Amino acid sequence: MTHVAHITLLFAAVLDLFAMLYRDTLTLQEENSDNSQYFKWLKNSGEFTSIKRLLAVAILFGVFTTMAQVSWIVVLILAIALAAQALYLLPKKQTEPSKFAPRSKRVYLLAGIISAALSGAIGSLTGHLTGADPAKANAIIAIIALIISPLIIIVCNSLLPGANRHSSNTNENGHFKSE
DSSP: OHHHHHHHHHHHHHHHHHHHHHHHHHHHHHTTTOHHHHHHHHHHHTGGGSHHHHHHHHHHHHHTSHHHHHOHHHHHHHHHHHHHHHHHHSOOOOSSOOOOOHHHHHHHHHHHHHHHHHHHHHHHHHHHHHOOOHHHHHHHHHHHHHHTHHHHHHHHHHHSTTTTOOGGGBOTTSOBOOO
């Protein structure tokens, strides 16, 4: 039953990670895909110490507690808390829903691929080397990724061509204007 609880925690962590990446990508888009403006917003908004990130940090610590080591019920409670946060972060019904510009779609896709690949590779390797349940190790890495998701978004935005261009150089679709 413990393995099932760890798999549930992994799915909840991945769901929360993708919800957080979605939110962070939309914010980057609002900052015209400019890393310096996005980073300034992060500093000024207190996003790194928001309740969403602090909850993820608390859950991360909770996974390492003795209670989580011996009781699969504690792991399920932590998974439910992550899943609830993910559902809270998912876009609400709006009269005019937010849409990704093409560049933001690429940033979100790249961030998701990098986060999933790192979570899978590092988590599985750690689980294999330490003898821990690989699902639990993958969930831990996914929780860490959601805590640092703004940094992942900045890295992904920088990896794509044309990063840090100002909005005056792009049209409404996020493509560069031709001279």
